[in-house]
Amino acid sequence: MPEVPPPAPTGDALLKVLSALGNPHRMRIIAALTENRNYVSALAREIGMGRPLLHMHLQRLEAAGLVVGTLELAEDGKAMKYFEVTPFFYELTPHTITRAAATITEKADPAERADRTAKEEAK
Amino acid sequence: MPEVPPPAPTGDALLKVLSALGNPHRMRIIAALTENRNYVSALAREIGMGRPLLHMHLQRLEAAGLVVGTLELAEDGKAMKYFEVTPFFYELTPHTITRAAATITEKADPAERADRTAKEEAK
DNA sequence: GAGATGTGTCAGAAATCTTTGACAGGTGCG
DNA sequence: CGCACCTGTCAAAGATTTCTGACACATCTC
Numbered sequence: 344m345p346e347v348p349p350p351a352p353t354g355d356a357l358l359k360v361l362s363a364l365g366n367p368h369r370m371r372i373i374a375a376l377t378e379n380r381n382y383v384s385a386l387a388r389e390i391g392m393g394r395p396l397l398h399m400h401l402q403r404l405e406a407a408g409l410v411v412g413t414l415e416l417a418e419d420g421k422a423m424k425y426f427e428v429t430p431f432f433y434e435l436t437p438h439t440i441t442r443a444a445a446t447i448t449e450k451a452d453p454a455e456r457a458d459r460t461a462k463e464e465a466k
Numbered sequence: 467m468p469e470v471p472p473p474a475p476t477g478d479a480l481l482k483v484l485s486a487l488g489n490p491h492r493m494r495i496i497a498a499l500t501e502n503r504n505y506v507s508a509l510a511r512e513i514g515m516g517r518p519l520l521h522m523h524l525q526r527l528e529a530a531g532l533v534v535g536t537l538e539l540a541e542d543g544k545a546m547k548y549f550e551v552t553p554f555f556y557e558l559t560p561h562t563i564t565r566a567a568a569t570i571t572e573k574a575d576p577a578e579r580a581d582r583t584a585k586e587e588a589k
Numbered sequence: 590g591a592g593a594t595g596t597g598t599c600a601g602a603a604a605t606c607t608t609t610g611a612c613a614g615g616t617g618c619g
Numbered sequence: 620c621g622c623a624c625c626t627g628t629c630a631a632a633g634a635t636t637t638c639t640g641a642c643a644c645a646t647c648t649c
Contacts, residue, residue, distance in 0.1 A: 354493065362488030364563065365481060367570050368607090374567035377560040384625065396608055398627075414626085420616050421625050428560045435556035437500040440487065444497035447490050491637090507595060519638055521597075537596085543646050544595050 349432050351439065354447035356408070360433060363407035368392065369400050373428055376410060380427035401426055472555050474562065477570035479531070483556060486530035491515065492523050496551055499533060503550035524549055 352360070363369055371390055375381065381389065387397045404410045405426075412426045433439075475483070486492055494513055498504065504512065510520045527533045528549075535549045556562075 361484050365485030365488045370563055370567040374564040377564045433558035437551045440493055441497040441500045444493040
């Protein structure tokens, strides 16, 4: 079975991944969860961070598709949300960035082209 | 000549790269400069963005080591700063992130906040 | 000199992201 | 019931990032 090359991610998706990973706390969260999956409260204690804050970071990572959380019921009936990292893979080169940049649906686009060229000096 | 495997970047370096790339404008700047090098003012017109703003973005990209700028004197004597992308290559996987996370010198580190650790064992 | 080009920087507004503390559930146990 | 866990959300404060409009300086051309 030949290794299939990773599909090119859309600009917005890659943007989410990069901004999600570009944060020391979230990087550490990925590191902690890579070693072994864990539930929110325990993870919060492990890396010394408040639950609400960790919750938000996990949400950001999950939105980027880097981790997944599943709500499981323990034997004693308590509900705990376990998080684990997804086996992601991204290659960052000028080429991949260029390719991704072409498909960005951020703000501003419909009304803009070659009209605001010599506008700043015109005062 | 065998291809040398890319060296593992330090946590702080990777952090800079990721947060630099995790921005739509900077991604487009990389895309534009990948096609051909350019000087600040022309690039600003090309992607429709104010010079001061572009200047700041280029600074961020250069600090991350993704682009380099060289001040050159044109034939007519005008000084123009040409920017071009560096052939960077980063592999993003749970493993590389974990490895990088171990070497982060961001805020909080000198004194590990391990004070409420006695309670978590009470499971 | 005026005008067009290039460079750079600065201060403050605007928009975002990060962080904290309080609250509102739920379960099982002594 | 009260305590010890778990889950989640919210509002407001705090810290950063992003963006804009001046400003200053240089060169070449008219």
